Amino acid sequence: MTSAVMDAHHSEEHHGPAKGIRRWLYATNHKDIGTMYLVLSLVMFLTGGAMALVIRSELFQPGLQFIAPNVFNQLTTMHALIMVFGAVMPAFVGLANWMIPMMIGAPDMALPRMNNWSFWILPFAFLMLVATFFMPGGAPAAGWTMYPPLVLQTGDAFPYLIFSVHLLGISSIMGAINIIVTIVNMRAPDMSLLKMPMFVWTWLITAYLLLAVMPVLAGAVTMLLTDQFFGTSFFLAAGGGDPVLFQHIFWFFGHPEVYILILPAFGVISEIIPTFSRKPLFGHDSMVYAASSIAFLSFIVWAHHMFTVGMPLTGQLFFMFSTMLIAVPTGVKLFNWIATMWRGTMTFETPMLFAIAILFLFTIGGFSGIMLAIVPADIQYHDSYFVVAHFHYVLVPGSIFAIMAAVYYWLPKWSGHMYNESLGKLHFWLSAVFVNVTFFPMHFLGLAGMPRRIPDYSTQFADFNSIASVGAIGYGLSQLLFVYVVIQCVRGKGAKATSEVWDNPKGLEWTLPSPAPYHSFEVPPKVSSESAFS
Amino acid sequence: MLRKVYLSVIGLLGASNASADWTLNMPRGVTELSAETYALHMQVFYWCCAIGVLVFGVMIYSLIRHRKSPGAEPATFSHSMKAEVIWTTIPIIILLILVVPSARTLIKLEDTRKPDMTIVATAYQWRWHYRYQGQDVAFYSSLARTSGVARRLDSSIDPFTVENYLLDVDNPLVVPVGRKVRLLLTSNDVVHSWWVPELAIKKDAIPGFMNETWFKADVVGTYRGQCAELCGMDHGYMPIVVKVLEPQAYAAWLASRQPTALQSADTN
Ligand SMILES: [Cu+2]
Ligand SMILES: [Cu+2]
Numbered sequence: 001m002t003s004a005v006m007d008a009h010h011s012e013e014h015h016g017p018a019k020g021i022r023r024w025l026y027a028t029n030h031k032d033i034g035t036m037y038l039v040l041s042l043v044m045f046l047t048g049g050a051m052a053l054v055i056r057s058e059l060f061q062p063g064l065q066f067i068a069p070n071v072f073n074q075l076t077t078m079h080a081l082i083m084v085f086g087a088v089m090p091a092f093v094g095l096a097n098w099m100i101p102m103m104i105g106a107p108d109m110a111l112p113r114m115n116n117w118s119f120w121i122l123p124f125a126f127l128m129l130v131a132t133f134f135m136p137g138g139a140p141a142a143g144w145t146m147y148p149p150l151v152l153q154t155g156d157a158f159p160y161l162i163f164s165v166h167l168l169g170i171s172s173i174m175g176a177i178n179i180i181v182t183i184v185n186m187r188a189p190d191m192s193l194l195k196m197p198m199f200v201w202t203w204l205i206t207a208y209l210l211l212a213v214m215p216v217l218a219g220a221v222t223m224l225l226t227d228q229f230f231g232t233s234f235f236l237a238a239g240g241g242d243p244v245l246f247q248h249i250f251w252f253f254g255h256p257e258v259y260i261l262i263l264p265a266f267g268v269i270s271e272i273i274p275t276f277s278r279k280p281l282f283g284h285d286s287m288v289y290a291a292s293s294i295a296f297l298s299f300i301v302w303a304h305h306m307f308t309v310g311m312p313l314t315g316q317l318f319f320m321f322s323t324m325l326i327a328v329p330t331g332v333k334l335f336n337w338i339a340t341m342w343r344g345t346m347t348f349e350t351p352m353l354f355a356i357a358i359l360f361l362f363t364i365g366g367f368s369g370i371m372l373a374i375v376p377a378d379i380q381y382h383d384s385y386f387v388v389a390h391f392h393y394v395l396v397p398g399s400i401f402a403i404m405a406a407v408y409y410w411l412p413k414w415s416g417h418m419y420n421e422s423l424g425k426l427h428f429w430l431s432a433v434f435v436n437v438t439f440f441p442m443h444f445l446g447l448a449g450m451p452r453r454i455p456d457y458s459t460q461f462a463d464f465n466s467i468a469s470v471g472a473i474g475y476g477l478s479q480l481l482f483v484y485v486v487i488q489c490v491r492g493k494g495a496k497a498t499s500e501v502w503d504n505p506k507g508l509e510w511t512l513p514s515p516a517p518y519h520s521f522e523v524p525p526k527v528s529s530e531s532a533f534s
Numbered sequence: 535m536l537r538k539v540y541l542s543v544i545g546l547l548g549a550s551n552a553s554a555d556w557t558l559n560m561p562r563g564v565t566e567l568s569a570e571t572y573a574l575h576m577q578v579f580y581w582c583c584a585i586g587v588l589v590f591g592v593m594i595y596s597l598i599r600h601r602k603s604p605g606a607e608p609a610t611f612s613h614s615m616k617a618e619v620i621w622t623t624i625p626i627i628i629l630l631i632l633v634v635p636s637a638r639t640l641i642k643l644e645d646t647r648k649p650d651m652t653i654v655a656t657a658y659q660w661r662w663h664y665r666y667q668g669q670d671v672a673f674y675s676s677l678a679r680t681s682g683v684a685r686r687l688d689s690s691i692d693p694f695t696v697e698n699y700l701l702d703v704d705n706p707l708v709v710p711v712g713r714k715v716r717l718l719l720t721s722n723d724v725v726h727s728w729w730v731p732e733l734a735i736k737k738d739a740i741p742g743f744m745n746e747t748w749f750k751a752d753v754v755g756t757y758r759g760q761c762a763e764l765c766g767m768d769h770g771y772m773p774i775v776v777k778v779l780e781p782q783a784y785a786a787w788l789a790s791r792q793p794t795a796l797q798s799a800d801t802n
Contacts, residue, residue: 062693062700064685070767143764149741150724150766237742243725244740278602280612308727308762309738310745313644317637324629328622335621338593343609345602359593367582374632376567376639377575379736380560383727383762448557449731451762454770456685458701459694460557 016518025120028112029518030097031414033119037094038407040122042483044086045400047130049476051079056438056472059465064456072455073141074133080144084261085168086126088395091403092264093118093175096203099410100179102509102516103197105188105525110181118174125167132157143453145254146221148235148246152228162225169214176210179203188508188524194285195527197507201288202267205295209256209263212299217253220246244309251302259298262394263291265402266333269355272409273337275505276352277344283336290329290336297326307378316375323373330366334359347503350424354405357397357432365393368443383453386446392439396475401431404482411489412497416515419489427485430478437471561732564753564778568734570639578632585628646748649716653707657719657726657739657761660768664707667718671791677771678702685771701758706775710784711754719745724766730759730774738763751778 017023017032027033055075058066067075097115101108109115132139137155140146146161154161183204187196196204223234224246233239235246274281281287303311303319311319337359346352368390372378381387404427412418441464446452450461457465488494497514508525509516562572600606652667661676677685681700684691693699709715719728721739729736737747751757759774779787789795 063689063691064687068687069770073764073767073769141766147725147764150764153724153766237740241742243742277600278608279610282612283614283618284612286618308736309740310743313641316640316644320636320640321633324633327629328625331625332618332622334589335617338589338596339614339617341593341596341600343596343611344600345606345608346597346600347602356593356597360590363586363589367586370582370632371575371578374574374578374636376571376636376643376734377560377578379643380571380575380731380734382736383729444558447560449561449729449759451729451760451770453764454760456693456700456770459696459699462694 026116027119028108028116030101030109030112030115030520031516031518033109033112033115034094034097034099035414036119037090037097037122040119040126041087041091041094041403044082044090044126046479046483048079048082048087049479051075051082053472053476055079056469058455059457060469061466062457062459062462067455069455070138070141073143073453074139076453077140077143078129078133081129081140082126083395084144084257085165086122088261088399088403089172090122092203092206092261092399093172093179095199095264095268095403095406095410096175096179098414099509100182100200100203101186102413102512102520103200103507104183104186104191105508105521105527106182106186107519107521109178110186111178114174115178118171118178121167121171125164125171128160128167129164132160135160145247145250146224147250148224148227148243151224152236158228159225162221165221166218169218172210172214176207176214179207180211183207188521188527191527194288197267198270198281198284198287199264199267202263202270202291205291206260206263209260209295209298213253213256213260216249217257220249220253223249244306247306247309248303251305252299254305255302256295256298258394259294261399263295265358265399266291268402268406268409269337269358271507272351272355272405273340275409275502276349276355277341277346278503279340279344280506281336282339282342283332286332287336290332293329294326297322297329301326304373304378307375308382320373320375324370327366327370327373334363334366349408349502350419350421350428351405351409353425353428353432354401354408357428358401358405361397361401361432361435362394365390365398368393381446383451384446385442385450385452388452389439389442389446392442396439397432397435401435404431407486410509411486412494412501413509413512413514413516415490415492416497417489417492418494418497418501419485420494423481423485423488427478427481430481431475434471434475434478438468438475439471441465441467441471563732563734564751564755564757565733565749566752567639567643567749568732570642571734574636574639577635581628581632643747646716646746648714649748650713651709652716652718653709654718654720655707655728655739657721657723657728657765657772659723659766660761660772662703662707662728662772662774666788669788670793671788673705673791675703675705675707675775677773678704682771698758700771701760701773701775703773703775706756706777708777708779708784708787709751710781711751711778712781714748714750716746716748719747725763726761726765726772727763728759728774729762730757730776732757732759733776736762751776754778754780 135156140154140157140161142151183200226232227234227236233241235241235243270281301319301323304323307316372381408424445461445464450457499513500510560572560575562569654665656663661674663674665672680696681702684693684696719737719739721741726739727736728739733749735747735749737745755778757776761769761772
């Protein structure tokens with residue numbers, strides 16, 4: 001993207017990006033920082049993906065072929081930590097950095113130096129996390145949920161795990177503060193809150209969720225740290241502590257975290273579907289209320305991850321009811337997207353294909369979510385491959401597809417060039433097919449009784465496991481095509497993009513030239529009724 | 535090795551008669567509550583299918599009908615209070631229909647009163663220990679030796695030749711048919727979870743806690759499960775086997791496990 005953004009510099013600019021490495025190390029520009037977030041996210045996605053491929057290769061057939069069980073546990077743990085904190089969250093922060101100033105008519109983010117810091121913490125946090133593979137005792141192997149007492153059996157990696165989680169939390173909190181301050185203070189003068197585009201809205205809600213729950217996670221892992229090194233017994237039964245307490249605290253963070261990973265995705269497809277349906281988003285305000293109620297409900301459902309720990313009956317009933325309620329606002333969002341498509345004039349460019357796939361496949365993840373809310377059935381599903389299928393259906397063809405849709409959608413605006421549409425479509429179809437080949441059979445495995453997080457399995461699980469492994473390899477390799485398409489586009493191999501890029505899209509970002517100028521809006525733009533979303 | 539690859543390829547082609555005992559669905563199980571759980575699972579599954587057919591049907595119709603075609607003008611509507619109210623209310627009604635039977639089964643599941651017998655299961659990294667309350671019977675239950683040898687990284691034993699690979703133990707838990715068995719669960723080290731799908735029981739074994747659950751198996755047979763909560767290196771290697779016997783056979787087994795019986799067996 002370097003050359004592209006530089007190209008945008010015309011003589012009237014008072015200053016442009018610095019030269020060489022200083023441009024990135026000292027970056028305060030929202031586009032540069034957004035680019036770095038996205039590149040980091042891509043690197044982490046490929047790293048976590050490589051781990052997934054080792055996992056799936058080991059599971060291709062029963063018996064151990066490549067790796068010892070303890071290494072397997074390290075890989076599942078690190079795969080999850082890297083994908084959640086390294087691939088999905090930074091990608092959405094990167095998109096927020098790039099797009100929020102352009103969508104609200106601001107020149108940049110409100111707090112550029114904090115922005116720089118919140119990015120540059122991340123590479124070090126992940127270096128430290130990945131370095132634990134080479135420490136005595138290996139990488140953390142207790143699952144990304146870090147349940148004690150098991151996590152306290154981690155070797156030398158333990159304090160590094162805790163510290164890197166702290167750093168990731170600090171980075172997320174700073175990113176969230178920056179986004180909130182930018183959205184609240186730097187909107188174009190006549191853009192009222194309810195006129196904001198959905199992507200900005202969902203990010204505003206997400207940022208508040210981050211502010212609320214990242215400190216909770218930090219507190220929980222700090223208590224693990226003091227249990228391990230300072231003689232406390234928060235979670236140790238022998239000292240009067242309670243191992244289940246950690247699970248409650250963790251999931252009080254963990255469930256809102258689920259929505260931190262998906263709400264920005266909802267925002268992305270709320271931008272894409274109207275553009276390619278050539279129709280305004282249906283029920284903009286009710287989408288805002290639905291996202292807000294999802295965020296609120298996410299705080300009172302956490303124990304649905306813990307129906308087998310032995311909770312009081314009334315507790316289980318409460319968490320069953322509250323969990324099922326989430327289906328209502330989520331359904332509202334889905335129906336509103338369909339109503340947006342209804343009687344539009346749809347075309348199916350790559351971003352739209354991804355958005356439509358999300359509607360189908362995220363809904364399948366939603367269905368298994370409703371099934372998981374039914375406590376007696378959940379007791380069978382819990383900690384089985386059914387759960388693995390469920391959360392991969394919401395995270396891969398939900399969050400990851402949305403990130404890719406967003407990249408295809410806005411890349412011409414960022415780089416000034418169109419990507420290769422037929423390769424983009426090929427990437428979509430390969431991804432959409434292989435994601436189902438990978439994750440659909442996992443439903444059957446879980447129902448048939450295969451627990452999650454096991455390196456080897458009984459022979460009756462062999463067939464579906466080998467299908468899933470083949471799907472995973474296919475999905476993984478298809479992503480290299482994505483990397484190729486993006487690199488070609490950024491290097492300016494495609495046709496020149498117009499400022500609108502698509503067919504008359506709505507939103508302020510399309511009023512800027514492509515590539516967008518270094519400082520997005522030097523003068524606050526007028527929000528005309530056509531460019532606003534409501 | 536080749537055979538395994540060959541089997542996997544067969545599996546991929548969908549002609550999965552190579553290992554005939556794979557299943558697609560949750561087992562109906564052998565207790566009253568496992569049958570109820572299965573029914574709930576199927577009920578919510580059918581609701582999801584019905585909603586799926588409807589919603590995906592509308593979407594597919596729209597994707598075909600509302601493509602951009604020459605001369606087509608997009609509609610401009612963007613609000614409808616009526617539609618919003620309808621698609622908020624209908625899901626709530628469906629959820630209410632689902633929640634009532636679920637709550638009913640859940641209440642039964644939690645009713646551990648008046649058991650016919652009680653067994654204390656203690657989890658260790660990585661095996662189970664069972665103690666029959668009021669009896670002088672207690673024993674460890676670990677992964678069977680056949681699986682234990684075959685599971686090694688360099689074993690070169692084909693898992694398909696091992697009977698009940700990874701799902702077999704040296705000493706199974708033995709219970710009588712038709713009796714309410716209360717299971718008290720705890721752990722000696724980390725959190726484990728006791729799961730037998732055919733009994734529809736999954737309950738965590740947590741250090742410092744005593745969890746309880748119950749089952750009443752209605753059918754004589756052998757039922758297999760595994761530890762379900764990640765518990766360290768050998769989490770995948772601590773299976774659970776429950777043998778349900780006729781009352782007389784159970785009584786005979788119990789007598790044979792008494793310390794006096796075991797002693798005389800040793801001296802023989
Ligand atoms: Cu949750
Ligand atoms: Cu265990």
